[in-house]
Amino acid sequence: MKVAVAGLGYVGLSVAALLARHHDVVGVDVVPSKVEIVNAGRSPIQDSELDQALSSGALSLRATCDSADGYADADWIVIAAPTNYDTTTNFFDTSAVEAVVEAARAVNQGATIVIKSTVPVGYTARLREQLGDRNILFSPEFLREGKALYDNLHPSRIVVGCDAEDAAQKAKADEFAALLAEGAEDEDVPTLVMGSTEAEAVKLFANTYLALRVSYFNELDTYAASKGLDARKVIEGVCLDPRVGSHYNNPSFGYGGYCLPKDTKQLLANYEDVPQSLVGAIVEANRVRKNFVADEVMDRVMRIVFEEGRAPLVGVYRLTMKSGSDNFRASSIQGIMRRLQEHRVPMLVFEPTFDGGSYFGHEVTHDLDELKNRCDVIVANRWNGELADVQDKVYTRDLFGRD
Ligand SMILES: NC(=O)c1ccc[n+]([C@@H]2O[C@H](COP(=O)([O-])OP(=O)(O)OC[C@H]3O[C@@H](n4cnc5c(N)ncnc54)[C@H](O)[C@@H]3O)[C@@H](O)[C@H]2O)c1
Structure with missing residues (x-):
């Protein structure tokens, strides 16, 4: 053939x-x-x-x-x-x-x-x-x-x-x-042959379910962080129910990557005159989550401004969505960067796979020590052990150390 x-x-x-x-x-x-x-x-x-x-x-x-x-x-x-x-x-x-x-x-x-x-x-x-x-x-x-x-x-x-x-x-x-x-x-x-319209719906509903799951645990984490609860314990308790399952439940800055953001929006557009509230909420939940994360980072920034009378440099640890990823397409950390940029927060990006000197106007370094030494706050969508010596500077919502 x-x-x-x-x-x-x-x-x-x-x-x-x-x-x-x-x-x-x-x-x-x-x-x-x-x-x-x-x-x-x-x-x-x-x-x-x-x-x-x-x-x-x-x-x-x-x-x-x-x-x-x-x-x-x-x-x-x-x-x-x-x-x-x-x-x-x-x-x-x-x-x-x-x-x-x-x-x-x-x-x-x-x-x-x-x-x-x-x-x-x-x-x-x-x-x-x-x-x-x-x-x-x-x-x-x-x-x-x-x-x-x-x-x-x-x-x-x-x-x-x-x-x-x-x-x-x-x-x-x-x-x-x-x-x-x-x-x-x-x-x-398992193999399914069906109408092409049903097959198209399979793809968009599958990705929208994944976005829903990410958003659900992110919103649980937003609640826990706001009310001073141990989010990890709550998630573990919820997920031990086999109907929920202990997978794909690690909080993040939002769902991202090439597919989930665009596929959820496309499904919402496909609803047109069909009643829904959940699909729209899944799209909106990502924006709300990123606002929450950016506000938390801004709290740290403003504390330094008030206590030390200077504008701190915020470090961005990796532009990628997942630890093993080789591209930054629609990664959620960029949504956080855009929000911090609106507040004119200076940022230094650590991204070893990016060769340009600056990313959307922000200085990029390949030197992790430079990030650690120059930055007062470091935002990381995913935790990595190489940040352990500057743990106090790191802002992450990664609770389980996995994607
Ligand atoms: N990346 C994923 O995880 C994933 C998963 C499932 C489905 N999809 C879907 O599959 C499609 C492709 O995604 P991808 O991630 O592989 O994209 P990609 O950007 O990695 O690759 C697309 C390729 O198509 C090439 N291209 C563009 N126009 C072309 C043309 N006229 N003729 C020939 N080649 C052309 C581009 O140069 C590029 O190399 C998208 O619709 C995406 O939503 C992606």
């Missing part, structure tokens, strides 16, 4: 590597440096399993910037282009997905297109209708950044959406589900 994958980011590269275990895969990307890195047998993103797979020489995978070369003789064209949230339209910007469909159909009318990008509920059915093209499926992706290939090799589930009324499309959806299952290392992966 010949497969083309459009977009060599977290989703595209991991799906390409998964399928290239058994099939010929061409990755297509608009960024030449990504293509060069993949063709050199390395991963442009930080992911140990991907690095290992790409350098092993065991995959049938090449990359190109030339869309005609990539798409022309593919049987399957998988789209993993970005769908950023557009704050003016209050909807995902799906133009990159549409650009791929157009480029693909210009050279290949027979391939089955599978959208892996996260899209609004109802998008794939509308696109099929608009283009008069039945051969477009949607398959949500559930991977975590940093474990992108691992999560494809060991998927929690495989979901493929099609026009469920159309037997030929249903057969294609079964076939694509089988391709994903064939690449996985686990046997008997």
Whole structure:
């Protein structure tokens, strides 16, 4: 089977590597440096399993910037282009997905297109209708950044959406589900084939549930911190109920990363005239949490201003969302920085993976000792043992030392 994958980011590269275990895969990307890195047998993103797979020489995978070369003789064209949230339209910007469909159909009318990008509920059915093209499926992706290939090799589930009324499309959806299952290392992966609109809803409702859970424990922590309770003890007591579970319950500065903030907003936009209060509250809860965290940091800042008559320097320990992450997309600490910036608080950022000298006007250092020595307060979304000697300066809500 010949497969083309459009977009060599977290989703595209991991799906390409998964399928290239058994099939010929061409990755297509608009960024030449990504293509060069993949063709050199390395991963442009930080992911140990991907690095290992790409350098092993065991995959049938090449990359190109030339869309005609990539798409022309593919049987399957998988789209993993970005769908950023557009704050003016209050909807995902799906133009990159549409650009791929157009480029693909210009050279290949027979391939089955599978959208892996996260899209609004109802998008794939509308696109099929608009283009008069039945051969477009949607398959949500559930991977975590940093474990992108691992999560494809060991998927929690495989979901493929099609026009469920159309037997030929249903057969294609079964076939694509089988391709994903064939690449996985686990046997008997739960597999669901459904309507594409339902599959789109699965993705947005799954991520909104995760955002809800983060917000719930964050709001519990806000209460505990405000009332002088030991939040850790309360969370442990709550989570020992097996219906709640002791996972994914560590307070933070808010949910963040590329997906949860945009996917919750997109789901809220999809509700339009459908009654709801919870989904809107999940979006709003993140703003409220960041305000609370920024206010707590400002209390520390103002204490120094009043007691010592000087403006303290606030240190930002890492811009990343999670400890193992290699990007800062929509990380919650940036929301805290924006709020502190409104109060003109001077900041020094410690981020070893950022090479520019300043980040949104704030000085960046790669020297942890400089952060420790120069800063009076250090904000850290996630605790790290390397901060232990300056623990008194650190403001974090990380209670369990994990993501
Ligand atoms: N990152 C995640 O954890 C994750 C998880 C599940 C779903 N998703 C969804 O998958 C999609 C992709 O996310 P990602 O994190 O892999 O994004 P990414 O930014 O890491 O990668 C997207 C890639 O697409 C390329 N691209 C842009 N326009 C293109 C075009 N016209 N043709 C070919 N390539 C093009 C970009 O250069 C980039 O390399 C998004 O819709 C996202 O919401 C992401």
